[in-house]
Amino acid sequence: MAADVDVAAAAQAEAAAPLKTPLHARHVALGARMVPFAGYDMPVQYPTGILTEHNWTREKAGLFDVSHMGQAFLIGPDHETTARALEALIPADILNLAPGKQRYSQLLNEEGGILDDLMVSRSLDEDEDGALYLVVNAACKTQDYAHIEARLPANVKLVRAEHRGLIALQGPAAEQALAAIAPEAAAMGFMSQRTIRVAGIKANVSRSGYTGEDGYEISAAASRIGEIWDTLLLDESVKPIGLGARDSLRLEAGLCLYGHDIDTTTSPVEAGLTWSIQKRRREEGGFPGAARIQRELAEGPARIRVGLLPEGRAPAREGAEIATPEGETVGTVTSGGFGPTLNAPCAMGYVARAHAAPGTRLDLIVRGRNLPATVAPMPFVPNRYKR
Amino acid sequence: MAETRYTKDHEYIRIEGDTGIVGITDYAQGQLGDVVFVELPSIGKSVTKGGEAAVVESVKAASEVYAPVSGEVVEVNSELEGAPGTVNEDPAGKGWFVKLKLKDPAELEGLMSEGEYQNYVKTL
Incomplete structure (x- = not known):
């Protein structure tokens, strides 16, 4: 018996010692099967297995460690300056992104191919005006950061949030489970972002995810994310879910996996992601590969x-x-x-x-x-x- | 008494006279995870030792089941088509894949005994 294809572990199995997320010891203690993924040693499944984990997330709430993903802040003097710096690299309208809102977009190359896909959010807090929070793919983060930094104006800086962990709570019971330890989470709308306390710990929470279900992504200091993870698992509706079920959930939800469904050869229009290119950007262009993308929008890919x-x-x-x-x-x-x-x-x-x-x-x-x-x-x- | 022999790729063959029932071991089903689809060969197909006898798919991967020895497929476990999870629940029993008519029983000599296989799994 031999595996031909391994979708969940598909990735960069690196020969060097794999990196560990702040929750690594917890996965091992929970009996997870660990696999190399994007340079990290990650849980592909826990003892109950992928089918059970998948169904649990659709019926209750699944808790995922996604701390391997890249978190960073773009920091400039004011929103317009930072937004315009990012808009030079992605086709989404960030200028008109309201405070406390999040948007999905893609880093594009000069041919309009996708270098990575990412989430961008703008803080609600006026003392953070000019800052944007980015979440990029684990396997792409080093290249992404280099790409972004090489193209920023002098007054906008990229700050890697290397000492933060990131977890996702997904499923119909996610709201109840999170609101029990972070009441403000209940009122958040889809694709909104707030800095709130979760189990008493300051966290950057967005109402979004990668499963097609309602849910949240919760970013907190790497030294504190374990406390949030542990507190959420005390709720009987919450169980830990590995990368295997994360992949089957996102596939059913029709969501793209970078390096598979989208890459440098595919444009956002070909990928069916035109919904993520707002009207102003479609008309004005001004992002890498705009000529190709505008042509594909007009004529069809x-x-x-x-x-x-x-x-x-x-x-x-x-x-x-x-x-x-x-x-x-x-x-x-x-x-x-x-x-x-x-x-x-x-x-x-x-x-x-x-x-x-x-x-x-x-x-x-x-x-x-x-x-x-x-x-x-x-x-x-x-x-x-x-x- | 029926004897069972094992491959390093985690197939077993349970010998019954000049035929053998082929499946995957409990270790293999555990590594594979939840089985969602099994592709079985047609009856009458000749398989060679180490060649593909069946395909087993979990949620995340497709894997080949190799023939432990050469032979002709005389029966397949069509129950698996409707209930592939049987491979996880009872790999050594109801979760078998194919029954082979052995071409050369001497090929069995190269396979591991139960005890040898258990020791082999401990090294993994």
């Missing part, structure tokens, strides 16, 4: 990311070729697996635009055989964000 539902039970995984029933190759699967909530396999991939309409019949080539599949809208499992 040559290929587009679509959802795919294979018939039967066999999953189609990353790398599977996508063909028409007549045998013409029209694309490649970029993420795929078994959706526990869907109770069926699901996948996403890029196909030529002519084959992207929902309902289109295509074949996925799995182990040399043609697996019939249908183009389907995403998310595969409806989002339950707190609007």
